[in-house]
Amino acid sequence: MIKAVFFDIDGTLVSFKTHRVPDSTKRAIAILRAKGIRVLIASGRQLLAINNLEDLQFDGYVTLNGGYCIVGEQVIYKHSMPSEDMVSLVRYMEEQESFPCIFVHENAFYINYTNERTNEIFRLLNFPQPPVLPLREAAEGEVFQLVAFFTKEQEKAIMAAMPHCEATRWNPLFSDVIPKGSSKQVGVDKMLDYFGISLEESMAFGDGGNDVLMLKHVGIGVAMGNAEDEVKLAADYVTDSVDEGGIEKALRHFGVI
Template identity: 45%
Template sequence: MTKAIFFDIDGTLVSFQTHQIPNSTFEALKKLQQKGIKLFIATGRGKDGLDVLKDFPFDGYITLNGQYCYTQDKIIYENTIQKEDLQALLDYLEKYPFPCGFTEEHTKYFNMRDERVDEIHRITHNDDHPAGDCSQVIHHKVYQCMCFVDEQEEKALLKVMPHCISARWHPLFCDVSPVGGTKQNGIDQFLKYYDIDLSETMAFGDGGNDIPMLKHVAISIAMGNANDDVKEIANYVTNDVEHDGIIHALKHFNLL
């Protein structure tokens, strides 16, 4: 019996075409809650990027790929990048400049912006943050960095940030986060908090950063617009966002 469902946002709940959650999906979520099923967000977005949810009362939020997890009124788990790794990143940026977004609890800011950042903002409508001096970042609580590098550069970057891991859902950038906070860890934090067993879980996703989460839950669902590697590990592949993929899968598993 499914008691908890975890949803990615971009490309899963939110369409890359309309940048909105379909009204039909909101109605389906209400029906699930009426049945007593707990609903959770599991996203790479920060707290300041959740306006797209239109204040729908989810039971918990796994944000920044698991670095900051909270309910409507309580922080459940938080994990920040170590000061020495942030300094190593700043030193690396001096030698090999690239756009980098630093995410704090309520905001994000960039060291610089270029066409890569603008391209991602056109997709997410969530990356229009300002750019400027980031030298004081080592004195702040930074939960995640958005690094606009390719996969080869990503490997080189992680060598100088040994206490961090990376996740990627787009070829233009990767999210660099501290070891320990992941979407699957966020799931475990909420299961413990609400006393729900892992065997009673389901998750929806579409990107590479969703793969560990989808492998972790009892029932994993890949959206029709998902990457092929996501579809390969999922228990079920549903329709895309624009064609009521969430609803189609929920009906398939007799939850609607």
């Protein structure tokens, strides 16, 4: 029996077209909650940047691709970027090539500068534009994730400067850079341990490259119809797109609701 369901946000719960949660998904979540099934977020976003879930209620949040997990007011797990990698990245950006980068802290996020690519993503995701700070100020202190606007071709050289981190990409314009050992899979495990639920009793929905490990890991992994091909291959089941009621249909398909 499924006792916990994890949802990615962008492209899974929330439509890229409307920036809203479909009514069918709201219905499905209400049924899950009424049945006592834990309803959980698993997102690359920071909690402060989750601005598109309307009035929906969740039992916990796996944020920053598993690097920061919260239940109510309690932080149950966090994993920040190694300081030596941050120093190395700043040196690389000052001496080799600069690119826009969002530095995600525990309770804030900053960007060193914006351009057409960043603005395109902010529009696509209906994402709040971070305050702009000089590079060294933006990178100062404990950082949990980078949203780095470099291309796939630039990625190898840039990531060589950050040997204790890895990049996960779900859009050609940017990568989420996280410390090695962080992933939505890890966040799922932390959340299930907290609630005393087994992996076999879990289900997850996703559409992007940062969802692959999670979908392979849970009891039932569901890829949205709008997902990338690698995500569909990793899933146990491919449902319809977010705009076609894919979440509700998959939950009914498996008899969860």
